[in-house]
Amino acid sequence: MGRTFQRPERMRMFFKKYYSEIYQLGINSIGIVLLISFFIGAVICIQIKINVQSAWMPLWVSGFTTREILLLEFSSSIMCLILAGKVGSNIASELGTMRVTQQIDALEIMGVNSASYLILPKIAALVTMIPFLVTFSVSAGMVGAYATAYLGHIITPADLTAGMQHDFTQWYFWMGVIKSVFFAFIIASVSSFYGYFVKGGSIEVGKASTNAVVSSSVLILFSDIFLTQILS
Amino acid sequence: MIEIKSLSKEFPDKKVLHGIDCRFFDGKTNLIIGQSGSGKTVLMNCLVGLLEPTEGHILYDGRNFVTMNKKERTLLRREMGMLFQGSALFDSLSVLENVMFPLDMFSPLSYKDRKKRAQECLDRVNLIDAQLKYPAELSGGMQKRAAIARAISMQPKYLFCDEPNSGLDPKTSLVIDKLIHEITVENNMTTIINTHDMNSVMGIGENILYIYQGHKEWQGTSSEILSSNNQRLNDFIFASDFSKQLRKSFEEHEEHLP
Numbered sequence: 001m002g003r004t005f006q007r008p009e010r011m012r013m014f015f016k017k018y019y020s021e022i023y024q025l026g027i028n029s030i031g032i033v034l035l036i037s038f039f040i041g042a043v044i045c046i047q048i049k050i051n052v053q054s055a056w057m058p059l060w061v062s063g064f065t066t067r068e069i070l071l072l073e074f075s076s077s078i079m080c081l082i083l084a085g086k087v088g089s090n091i092a093s094e095l096g097t098m099r100v101t102q103q104i105d106a107l108e109i110m111g112v113n114s115a116s117y118l119i120l121p122k123i124a125a126l127v128t129m130i131p132f133l134v135t136f137s138v139s140a141g142m143v144g145a146y147a148t149a150y151l152g153h154i155i156t157p158a159d160l161t162a163g164m165q166h167d168f169t170q171w172y173f174w175m176g177v178i179k180s181v182f183f184a185f186i187i188a189s190v191s192s193f194y195g196y197f198v199k200g201g202s203i204e205v206g207k208a209s210t211n212a213v214v215s216s217s218v219l220i221l222f223s224d225i226f227l228t229q230i231l232s
Numbered sequence: 233m234i235e236i237k238s239l240s241k242e243f244p245d246k247k248v249l250h251g252i253d254c255r256f257f258d259g260k261t262n263l264i265i266g267q268s269g270s271g272k273t274v275l276m277n278c279l280v281g282l283l284e285p286t287e288g289h290i291l292y293d294g295r296n297f298v299t300m301n302k303k304e305r306t307l308l309r310r311e312m313g314m315l316f317q318g319s320a321l322f323d324s325l326s327v328l329e330n331v332m333f334p335l336d337m338f339s340p341l342s343y344k345d346r347k348k349r350a351q352e353c354l355d356r357v358n359l360i361d362a363q364l365k366y367p368a369e370l371s372g373g374m375q376k377r378a379a380i381a382r383a384i385s386m387q388p389k390y391l392f393c394d395e396p397n398s399g400l401d402p403k404t405s406l407v408i409d410k411l412i413h414e415i416t417v418e419n420n421m422t423t424i425i426n427t428h429d430m431n432s433v434m435g436i437g438e439n440i441l442y443i444y445q446g447h448k449e450w451q452g453t454s455s456e457i458l459s460s461n462n463q464r465l466n467d468f469i470f471a472s473d474f475s476k477q478l479r480k481s482f483e484e485h486e487e488h489l490p
Contacts, residue, residue, distance in 0.1 A: 009337060013337055102317070102318060102320040103322055105282055105320065106320040108281075109312055110309065110310070111310045112337055
């Protein structure tokens, strides 16, 4: 851990790696984030409208609940659980393969701090990109909810808009962003740990990848309880 | 010159190296030979600092690597180049970027000069036409040559090669051996090659260390190896029927000489 957060030998090389990680871990995840959020946003809206809303509730309840679920939990915690699978396995398998093919040893022999060179840009890149991914997720979820209104005619757009705008608390958005930054740190650091310390061959790389996803997910779930309590 | 003094390495379950004393000379291809599991790789890993020796000293031109602090070691490592068994080229970088990597990391040269130096190295190993390719697009021999180019890009004083011919056909192996030998002489480097390829031993072995079960068993040159009376060395060198016949005819030939 200490070696990871040491000052990089060459800032030029750090930023080169940082930008490439932003692309690999962040930009490349936008597609899956938009896709999942769109459908989950739509499904939440349908479920609330059909199964929760009843005659004695105001018409804006479906839109309101959809927004709150997206802001408070889905776009931060659940999206990070999904990213733990995609990004976590990517990081662990990349570093694990570099370890078993002696690429990390090659860096060490050159005199490069391999932990700082390989891990720090990943953590920095994911922590940088996660607020954007959360924002995209919330937006795509809301677009999905509107799709049920305009295309599925499950709810009227006016009722949905009324619900989306009802009693909006800006802090909920920031709470999601803050939580996601913690989760991004967990995903990148835990996955890097499992990948960096792989010993053996391809089977161990596979195991490290699985362990990285499982451990990151469990840590995200546990920390979510504490963070929600602290931030609420 | 690299000097090893009473070097031992012990793992929790096994002692692998037992008090090895040896010298590796400048401008020469120094070979470490021995059977699989004899401790060659452990010795090389101790030399480059990937493993910590349990006892003993490693002197790089008088500088004790074992007692150095982290910063001193990092600086000394910049004088080292290493060719790994599996080449260890960075998958995500092109051949040119791989060779430029140590220069990008540590050289004060401008981008233009770094690129020029990397291209000179690639030209030296006859790989200039493949500079824009990625490691996965190269053959085993080409990967080894690219790794040599990367290892020499910073003009190291010490070059370490871990089984440079493994997985290569005999003809390509000869090309790699010749290349390493020429580069060693040209740059007056201390080159240490870890091998069990007998063609390498006979072709470029100027100073050969034979390790048997973690002990230094024999040291000499490629010309001395054929006439050695060391039974363990002979069992290793002339392990195949073909080489036994070769030795027999060599001895018969010597007997018939006036």
